[in-house]
Amino acid sequence: MDEWEETESTNSVTLTSHTSNEGSNENSWKTDGGDFGTGRGGRGRRGRFTDSFSTGGDENGTDTNSWNNTGGERGGFRGRGRGRGSWNNTGGERGGFRGRGRGRGSFRGGSRGGGRGGRGFRRGGEDGDRGGFRGGYRGKDDQTFSKGKDDNDSEQKDESGEEKPRVTYIPPSLPEDEESVFAHYESGINFDKYDDILVNVSGTNPPQAIMTFEEAALCESLNKNISKSGYVKPTPVQKHGIPIISAGRDLMACAQTGSGKTAAFLLPMLQRLMADGVAGSRFSELQEPEAIIVAPTRELINQIYLEARKFAYGTCVRPVVVYGGVSTGHQIRDVLRGCNVLCGTPGRLMDMIGRGKVGLSKLRYLVLDEADRMLDMGFEPEMRRLVGSPGMPAKENRQTLMFSATFPEDIQRLAADFLKVDYLFLAVGVVGGACSDVQQTFIEVGKFNKREQLLDILKTTGMDRTIVFVEKKRYADFIATFLCQEKLPTTSIHGDREQYQREQALADFRSGKCPVLVATSVAARGLDIPDVQNVVNFDLPNNIDEYVHRIGRTGRCGNIGRAVSFYDPTTDGPLTRSLVSILSKAQQEVPSWLEEYAFSNPSPGEDFNPSRKNFASPDSRKGQQTGSFQESAVNSQVTAAADDEEWE
Numbered sequence: 014m015d016e017w018e019e020t021e022s023t024n025s026v027t028l029t030s031h032t033s034n035e036g037s038n039e040n041s042w043k044t045d046g047g048d049f050g051t052g053r054g055g056r057g058r059r060g061r062f063t064d065s066f067s068t069g070g071d072e073n074g075t076d077t078n079s080w081n082n083t084g085g086e087r088g089g090f091r092g093r094g095r096g097r098g099s100w101n102n103t104g105g106e107r108g109g110f111r112g113r114g115r116g117r118g119s120f121r122g123g124s125r126g127g128g129r130g131g132r133g134f135r136r137g138g139e140d141g142d143r144g145g146f147r148g149g150y151r152g153k154d155d156q157t158f159s160k161g162k163d164d165n166d167s168e169q170k171d172e173s174g175e176e177k178p179r180v181t182y183i184p185p186s187l188p189e190d191e192e193s194v195f196a197h198y199e200s201g202i203n204f205d206k207y208d209d210i211l212v213n214v215s216g217t218n219p220p221q222a223i224m225t226f227e228e229a230a231l232c233e234s235l236n237k238n239i240s241k242s243g244y245v246k247p248t249p250v251q252k253h254g255i256p257i258i259s260a261g262r263d264l265m266a267c268a269q270t271g272s273g274k275t276a277a278f279l280l281p282m283l284q285r286l287m288a289d290g291v292a293g294s295r296f297s298e299l300q301e302p303e304a305i306i307v308a309p310t311r312e313l314i315n316q317i318y319l320e321a322r323k324f325a326y327g328t329c330v331r332p333v334v335v336y337g338g339v340s341t342g343h344q345i346r347d348v349l350r351g352c353n354v355l356c357g358t359p360g361r362l363m364d365m366i367g368r369g370k371v372g373l374s375k376l377r378y379l380v381l382d383e384a385d386r387m388l389d390m391g392f393e394p395e396m397r398r399l400v401g402s403p404g405m406p407a408k409e410n411r412q413t414l415m416f417s418a419t420f421p422e423d424i425q426r427l428a429a430d431f432l433k434v435d436y437l438f439l440a441v442g443v444v445g446g447a448c449s450d451v452q453q454t455f456i457e458v459g460k461f462n463k464r465e466q467l468l469d470i471l472k473t474t475g476m477d478r479t480i481v482f483v484e485k486k487r488y489a490d491f492i493a494t495f496l497c498q499e500k501l502p503t504t505s506i507h508g509d510r511e512q513y514q515r516e517q518a519l520a521d522f523r524s525g526k527c528p529v530l531v532a533t534s535v536a537a538r539g540l541d542i543p544d545v546q547n548v549v550n551f552d553l554p555n556n557i558d559e560y561v562h563r564i565g566r567t568g569r570c571g572n573i574g575r576a577v578s579f580y581d582p583t584t585d586g587p588l589t590r591s592l593v594s595i596l597s598k599a600q601q602e603v604p605s606w607l608e609e610y611a612f613s614n615p616s617p618g619e620d621f622n623p624s625r626k627n628f629a630s631p632d633s634r635k636g637q638q639t640g641s642f643q644e645s646a647v648n649s650q651v652t653a654a655a656d657d658e659e660w661e
């Protein structure tokens with residue numbers, strides 16, 4: 014047995030299927046299928062939410078409210094009459110909350126959630142290729158996994174830095190059939206409006222943008238996969254990014270959420286690997302991938318992997334994914350079968366390299382998705398370790414690509430360490446701007462009426478998929494439990510949930526079984542879930558970039574979305590000016606009361622430059638040559654953006 018082979022399970026845990034109402038929940042909501050309210054408390058979280066719990070916004074847990082208290086002014090979706098109209102104004106009459114069924118079934122094929130008909134956990138007997146793994150999942154209602162000490166993923170550490178026990182969870186195998194691989198949702202009515210977005214490329218000698226995929230001169234199999242994915246024409250970040258990467262240039266790219274950044278880096282990389290005829294699907298004890306893609310969360314890296322698998326379908330290129338919370342041995346076995354494109358979260362990736370399973374000497378591409386997050390204080394040390402790993406080609410000898418919807422100036426400067434001197438900076442629209450397809454609304458609330466407001470909103474959204482963001486992991490559970498008990502089928506995702514629970518939560522959300530997902534920032538970036546119509550910021554985040562990413566879970570790929578944020582003047586003061594700025598740059602109406610808070614009534618102690626460091630900005634290099642695409646208009650916009658930031 015190799016050193017990474019798991020031993021037989023210890024501490025086996027058997028679980029039934031789960032939704033977030035995992036407390037004792039005497040009044041818990043029951044689905045037609047009987048699933049709700051039956052989940053047992055993952056990680057011992059078995060609080061009794063029958064009578065009272067602390068109200069939203071109260072981190073100390075000192076202010077408890079009767080949570081069944083329906084008294085008081087619910088006030089609809091009025092936000093003291095200051096909001097921009099009622100929630101269902103644009104949606105028409107949806108009726109009350111109807112859902113006890115299993116969703117609208119509108120998503121065909123489950124491309125990102127474990128697949129068509131196989132979403133969630135695989136039932137016993139479906140496992141064709143586990144190769145003798147003992148233990149692990151045995152069926153939806155009888156999941157057994159072991160706990161020991163094995164998982165080195167940084168995300169696997171809890172808040173206290175304590176290592177969590179070894180995990181031998183094996184995710185369900187993905188369906189391999191074409192229909193599942195290429196399942197996608199339609200681009201929206203505003204897709205063509207992407208053409209009007211101003212684009213700026215700075216740096217020397219940027220290559221000419223392409224207008225069509227044909228102009229990219231991609232090989233036939235890649236073109237076929239692009240059209241099977243439903244892509245007809247490239248988005249702006251693809252029009253500019255593909256030729257830049259194909260020309261061998263390093264790139265820092267900033268484009269709005271949901272505008273196709275993933276394909277912008279995958280397509281030219283895969284093209285080069287295919288053109289060079291790399292042969293990856295060969296077993297070897299040491300794998301030397303040509304490309305490594307890093308992203309901050311497990312769900313996001315898995316999604317990127319699925320995109321890579323889709324575009325590489327039927328070709329010689331083999332993408333593999335590694336991330337925490339999943340059996341290391343299982344992932345090593347997968348890597349050793351052959352690996353050209355390795356997608357990973359930082360901790361697990363470094364683990365694979367450290368164990369000598371992944372070598373770096375053939376590496377040509379290093380991609381940092383959500384690059385500003387990958388280079389901020391949390392992940393920067395690991396990124397430095399990665400580029401300093403033995404065998405890692407120097408930056409002059411590899412291509413380094415960075416993508417995000419936000420790129421604060423200080424992070425840009427830091428990022429330059431990883432890039433060749435002549436890297437190009439691609440800005441699509443206002444750097445760090447919110448997607449203008451998301452209608453942003455604010456409601457002024459006090460911390461004690463947030464839950465009532467939330468209920469009012471959710472009762473009008475019906476089975477529409479809605480992500481509710483909260484600031485703290487334990488609030489995610491409180492709120493999810495609260496909503497379940499209010500008969501709203503809800504699930505939750507946050508860093509304290511086991512990986513199988515996180516995946517189940519996303520699968521239930523994607524399928525519509527639980528149309529409400531309560532999430533912490535773990536779900537803020539990158540996740541591309543079809544038909545998410547609404548985002549609610551139950552708690553506003555404490556930096557503006559996070560806000561931009563959160564609301565970008567809706568309004569993707571030309572579709573329209575809505576975001577409503579609860580603004581509590583006692584806690585959200587430091588964000589106010591940045592919010593006003595974001596709203597104006599996205600051509601949204603700014604509520605006068607929010608403007609008042611921003612300019613004339615700062616909270617005591619408010620730092621009027623609170624998020625400056627975190628606020629995205631144009632190319633941090635001064636005096637860079639600017640590309641020719643809509644140049645004059647772009648320059649004025651970028652300058653305007655920079656001016657706007659003066660007052661922050």
Ligand SMILES: Nc1ncnc2c1ncn2[C@@H]1O[C@H](COP(=O)(O)OP(=O)(O)OP(=O)(O)O)[C@@H](O)[C@H]1O
Binds near residue numbers: 251418540
């Ligand atoms: N050219 C295209 N035509 C049609 N659909 C596309 C095209 N490019 C991307 N998409 C689809 O648009 C959706 C959003 O793309 P993607 O997830 O890459 O966005 P993103 O810019 O990375 O967003 P985020 O900043 O939130 O990470 C995906 O479902 C993707 O398949």
